[in-house]
Amino acid sequence: MAARLWRGLGTVLAAIANWRFFKPVVFVACLAPGVLLLWDVYEGDLGVDPVKTLLHETGETALAILLLSLTVTPIRRLFRVTKVQLVRRMLGLWAFFYALVHLSMYLVFDQLCYSLATCDFETIWKDILLRRFIFVGQLAFVILLALALTSTKGWQRRLGRNWTRLHRLVYVAAGAGVVHFIWIQKADISEPLKWACWLLVLLAIRAGYAIRGRLARSRAAVTA
């Protein structure tokens, strides 16, 4: 009995060591905020202004997962765990999913786009052009859309080196997302500033690697 238990435990540990469950666990973790929010909708637990809660939660989840996707590469490099790379695309796609839900809610609840007849196209167009926080939000969404569409192996092959260039735009999307969050605040920006700090740390790590790479290359050029 004990032996079987130990063997079972060993299998679980080996599986984790094999990263067998890593992807499904991350998948479920990304699904969870959505499921919890749906549960709140069902229970009527969204507070007095449910739409405000829904917009806030979906937007913040999108931003959090997007920043998480940007954290994958620094973790791989700093801790030399190659396998984390397995979930980078999935995280990016989940961020896009929550951004899509976020945008759809704005369109349906605020701009009444549940039918073509009621949709307030004029206000939407004015919002995009005139309101800087809507503009940067749209910018982030359009980038995420382009990256999601070209996230397949096929597009990776077709675009070659340009794929990497295109997908560097993810930093622009993340920056636009953080700014979008800061600009919607009335007075208290402490919440979006946390995400801004995270993004700055990621950019600093990236810059550090870029500088190191350049130094190494020039050193190599000198010794050659």
Place this chain on the structure above:
Amino acid sequence: MLTRTKKPWDLPYSDVTPERVYQNRREFLRVAGIGSLGLAAGSILSACEATPAAAQGTLTYTRNAALSVSDEPNTWEQLTTYNNYYEFGTGKSDPAANAHTLTPKPWTVKIDGEVAKPGDYSYDDLVKPEALEERVYRFRCVEAWSAVIPWVGFPLANLLKRVEPTSKAKYVAFQTLLRPSEMPGQRTSVLEWPYLEGLRLDEAMHPLALMTVGLYGKELPNQNGAPIRLIVPWKYGFKSIKSIVRISLVEKQPPTAWNTATPSEYGFYSNVNPTVDHPRWSQARERPLGGFLKNKPTLMFNGYGDQVASLYAGMDLRKYY
């Protein structure tokens, strides 16, 4: 022999609902509903250690139907758990959770400036001489949500007449309590404290401007601005300053909190106006509290245009937003 057994559905005539009651069944349900919601709100509030609704004193008042709108009011629970009161935190549910620390009694309002009778007036000095009335007002937040609220209070004009403004008085400046020990939000710097608001004297003298001490026939809960606040129903909600400790009659336009914080977004006048957008969002439509859709067209002066438009005759409301 003709026998007739009594069927279960053969009700005695005494069980028939009187026609008058039947005709008013919706009203009956509404009143019963509000009562039970009040109870529910009370238990929720006490659970978060906020002032229990049971301890909320009831007020004696008459209903002013002429100055009330016929729209269905929002519930006690909605109105006491969804508040903008940055002195208790910037989240909408923060005031309901944090405002129990405020001691609204005893309360004194300093009245000074260009008045013949300045002085420190206690809550009773201000409220006792007045005949309180209930008015159901529309409430429009600058954030584009709206509510319908049964306030209890008395005209600000009555109070001002009592203290006799001098001929120099052109504006009325209001100030909220500054007490960081009881108001945790004041220990942060999201706004400059104390919160300040102001009206032009003719606006303040308008019969719709209400010094408010009650909600749903009860004394104001702390999170709604206890013990005494202003309600100016044709202006965006932030003009309706809470927990007032000072009223000064002044010659020049006084500084106001949101205008000081972000002048490009919040003007001194801040009349509800669907044609002048907030720089970051349209003010043309609003979301009634409790609903999902921002589908209610916002009305000029929040629907009080007939009464107040003349105050602004000849003014460019795009410039004086």
